[in-house]
Amino acid sequence: MSKIFHLLVGHLIDGTGGPIKRNVLLSVEEDCIRSAKEMRPEALAKVKDTAIEDLSHCTLLPGLVDAHVHLTMSGTNDMQFRQKQLTFGYTEAAPLISKHLHQHLSHGIVAVRDGGDSNGHTLRYKLEDPLFKGYPIHLKAAGKAWHAPGRYGRLIGRTPLEGLTLAESITQENRQSDHIKIINSGLNSLKHFGKETPPQFHVSELKAAVQAGLEHHLKTMVHANGILPVAQALEAACHSIEHGFFMGKTNLEKMAEMGRFWVPTACTMKAYSEELPAGAQELDIARQNLEHQLDQIAYARKTGVLLAVGTDSGGLGIHHGASIVEELKLFIAAGFSLEGVIQCCSANGSKLIGLSDVLGEIRSGAAATFVITAGPPSCLPDALNKPERVYVNGNMISGAH
Ligand SMILES: [Zn+2]
Known part of the structure; x- marks a missing residue:
């Protein structure tokens, strides 16, 4: 029966x-x-x-799908613990990953896409940890993200291997990953509103990297803020732009035309604006960044950009599970209907992470x-x-x- x-x-x-x-x-x-x-x-x-x-x-x-998380990090504002968690060995990281996955599930999130950690603990957890066997959540992991030497990204990734290009490094190191994560800009400035950072990689390197991923049927997610870093990631035909603060209208129009996904992680700036001390100059900039991002989300919705909901959970004040509620509210504040934002957080998210046949x-x-x-x-x-x-x-x- x-x-x-x-x-x-x-x-x-x-x-x-x-x-x-x-x-x-x-x-x-x-x-x-x-x-x-x-x-x-x-x-x-x-x-x-x-x-x-x-x-x-x-x-x-x-x-629901949270399309951008970092499972090895908690959103705590205890700065000592934030530092400590970055140096955790696998045995200390694994229970933390389990705890965060449970927090996702207890907010209705049944699939997460991890954006990388410097030790590759999350990918190892997915592949071999008995704690994860049979756990009812889909976990897609990048392993270690890629950043250029001397540039932002050490917290969640590594530089290309000695003597190898970015594409060659991907071919060698990403065999067991679910997707590729490349960092192609810096972080948002909290000192100067809208200050852009140069791209980390040349467009030809990005093109070769995306191609190397495709040869193994892997999509590429690119962390990029600012006009040029985003434009180059799109020229390389990457599959999703992560964050995309200050990318501008032309890039958004291009994304709509190309059918590429945008994961705006607006709640990162909301979290900063709540965590920073009152009166701090950074507080004001975080709020302005958030407002600007909401305007971009509104434009993206009107233009027909495919949006997925991702939180960047694990960042300061961005708690696994609970932050999805914040991100959904921000999409609604930017003009999405409830039905529309749930579509971004279910059907769109599952399409982005290759699970639309089972989820969404x-x-x-x-x-x-x-x-x-x-x-x-x-x-x-x-x-x-x-x-x-x-x-x-x-x-x-x-x-x-
Ligand atoms: Zn991230």
Whole structure:
């Protein structure tokens, strides 16, 4: 006998960006959604007589994707611990990674894309740690990110190997990675608003690097802020721009035309503006950076850029799991509807990380991976801080709520 169950939910956000549906009967068979049908009031009265579980006070949405995290780092503002976690050996890092994955799952996040750590601990954890075996979350890991000698990136990666080009280094070192991560600019300045840093690599190096990744069927994510670093990453046909602060309208238009993803990580600047001491000059710049990024997100939405939601969790004040709520709110502040931002955080995210066949939309035949939150959609995104239930492949995940 196959396992079948039925849930009646008050509202459904299906992940396609389409309108929210009312009174939906969701039927699950084994690990798949068999159907998701909107019920008319007459039919609803009959349904309530049966053994179907009544969750009509709840909203159901697809399992979410955080497309940019750093699992070896916590978002703590304890500066001593922040320093210490960078030097952790694998045995100290592994339990921290487990804890962070649990924090993601308990906010309805069922897939994360890691943007790198300097020791490659997260990739090792994914490949061989018994703690991860059977854990109900999709983890995609870059391993070590790549940065140019003398430039920003030591915290999350390494420079190309001695005597080898960036592309050759990728071919040699990224055999087991899920994607490639390249850093092609500096960080945002908190001293001078909008100050840009030069690209880290030449466009020909970037082109060869993206090509080297493609030869192993790997996509390339590029950390890039500022007009030129982003323009060069796009010229190299990278698959996603990470952060993209101050990239400008022309780059956004190009991204829409090329169908490339943007992961704006706006909550990083919100976190800074909350963590920095009152009156600090940096506080003011962080706020201006955030405002500018929200304007860029608004323009990207109008222009048709594919956006995915990523948080940069692990950065200062950016907590795994909880920060997705902040990022969703910022997309909404920039003009996205709730349905629209959930699409960015489900269907778009799963497409970016190569999981659209198993994740991202609530439709018949899709995997039964979804989140149920208390209350109507107006309680979102906050309701994700404590979902009623999280299901992965038809199984209710205990301890995830
Ligand atoms: Zn990052």
